[in-house]
Amino acid sequence: MKTGSESPIIVLGARLLSPFIMLFGLYVIFHGHYSPGGGFQGGALLAASVLLMRVASGTQISSLMVKESLTTPLGVVGVLIYFGTGLLAFLMGGDFLDYGALPIPGLSPEYLRYTGILIIEIGVGLAVMMVMILLYDKMATGEEEVE
Template identity: 60%
Template sequence: MRRQEESPIILLGSRLLSPYIMLFGLYVIFFGHYSPGGGFQGGTLLAASILLIRLSGGRRVSRLQIQEFATTPLAVTGVIIYFLTGLAAMATGGYFLDYEQLPFLTMEPAYMRYWGILIIEVGIGLAVMAILVMIYDNMVKGEDYA
């Protein structure tokens, strides 16, 4: 990869735009079970906001965000959230991801499904975001970029 000069205009524009992309990504995750979207789409938007800063600012600015060593634990945490929710339902006699059987939710079945799906979407969003950032970090490893 060719070393490029930093552009303060591009860096400023991406730093102004990135929080709005991240906020929209969180909206897509948290309201994905009511409208189009969900964990995968929201996680992709979260990763896009992080990668926008990494592309425009280079290595110096990307050190201020999620560090390379933290992406793997974040991805594993997202997968663990997903599977523990499913296994918790199985532990109480239900099927995998049977939200009405979740032991830590004691309310009407409609609300239990709501919260169960939300927990799953958060886990998926976290895992997708971390894995996409990890893919980018592995692709540019060893490259000489700003």
């Protein structure tokens, strides 16, 4: 898994497909308010675009997209975006995860809930994407033989 692939056709095809899958994943996350979609599905698609490069061209090239050491911290960031949104609403006087109390000026509570749902969908998508890449990385390297 450490070295690149020998076949240029597979690498070229993966390089052609990967940005479009990533774009579609972002579309699914950000258009999830108006069509079927959301954080979980979009996160899985984003992870698929990264994992396609990892399978096709080895770890070295695809670590330019997401480094292996970055997956766990970014997953923590995803969970903290969700939890921080809820805690912020709690500190501003509402209930926990009640987006109507978020401190964004100029919006009615309905549109504050609209914005809050978008923020937590981004957090969910980031966490799911990073956990899926983490699953693949750890399984591909197997158990580390430390002696």
